[in-house]
Amino acid sequence: MADSPSTARPRSNAARILTIVGFVFAVLALLLNPIVFGVLGVIAGIVGAVLGDKPLGWYAAAASVVGAIIGVVIAAAVLNN
Secondary structure, three states: OOOOOOOOOOOOHHHHHHHHHHHHHHHHHHHOOHHHHHHHHHHHHHHHHHOOOHHHHHHHHHHHHHHHHHHHHHHHHHHOO
């Protein structure tokens, strides 16, 4: 059997580190500053996915978006009371 060339990038340590940083930023977006940490988490998750950590990188980006949205809702609820 002939090995077919793969177009997917192999996962590197940098990809996994950026994915973990994306998840950490998602939690920080929920707790501290949703806009800043949400954007940073999305960027870290996308870069981690592009570098080869495919499913978890995209999950980190999505978690950062959700964390930012929930963080904004919580901040609005706290400031309006």
